[in-house]
Amino acid sequence: MNMTVVNHHLSVGHIAIGGVASASLVLIGDSETIQLASAFDTPPESLIIGPFPEKQNNKKNEEKR
Amino acid sequence: MSRLSIVHFLRANAVVFSSVVQIGDSQEIRLSARALAVQxxxxxxxxxxxPLLFPIFIKPIPTPPIDAEPLCRHTLHNCPLIAVHSVRVIGISSTSVVHIGSTKTVEAESRVKHIRQLTERRKEHASSRRSD
Structure with a gap:
């Protein structure tokens, strides 16, 4: 495939970004190849309702119950 | 020939967890992050x-192949400048980059797993469920 790109004048005033996170890129410039991948896992099984280790079951927690 | 990037003002509040603010050209950027967030x-x-043995940390993430089709690209820079007056970033986190300048290849990968643990309300309803 043949492709021709002509870059003309590029001028930007202000860029306001809240956050750049988890394998993200803000590029002011040129690049040949960019590969960004992100996997995020919060399945229902990740919610554990169960006992905490023994040392956490102190008297204060027992009183709350 | 790559273009010249001109940024008059850059303000980044927080750059955390192996993130980078790169001013100037670079050749290759490789980023990798694995996070386990337990609440x-x-x-x-x-x-x-x-241990970081959950499937999300091991499974390969499919990415589109580079150079699957032979590409002949001609780039003409009529104006070899990228001018930005000001950039304001509040947070850069988890292997991210704010890059002023040109680069050749960027590869980044982020894997995050969230686990939440709550106390049981009553002992007779004690059921322990744990993710794989």
Missing amino acids: RQLEYVDSREF
Whole structure:
């Protein structure tokens, strides 16, 4: 495939970004190849309702119950 | 020939967890992050409790292949400048980059798993469920 790109004048005033996170890129410039991948896992099984280790079951927690 | 990037003003509040603010050209950027976020009702910390063996940390993430089709690209720079007056970034986190300048290849990968643990309400309803 043949492709021709002509870059003309590029001028930007202000860029306001809240956050750049988890394998993200803000590029002011040129690049040949960019590969960004992100996997995020919060399945229902990740919610554990169960006992905490023994040392956490102190008297204060027992009183709350 | 790459273009010249001109930024008059850059302000980044927080750059955390192996993130980068790069001013100037670069050749290759490779980023990798693995995060396990455990939120608990009670305060308890043990860094050895969950080994990083969850499928999300092991499974390969499919990415589109580079150079699958031979490409002949001609780039003509009529104006070899990228001018930005000001950039304001509040946070850069988890292997991210804010890059002023040109680069050749960028490869980044981020894997995050969230686990939440709550206390049981009653002992007779004690059921322990744990993710794989």
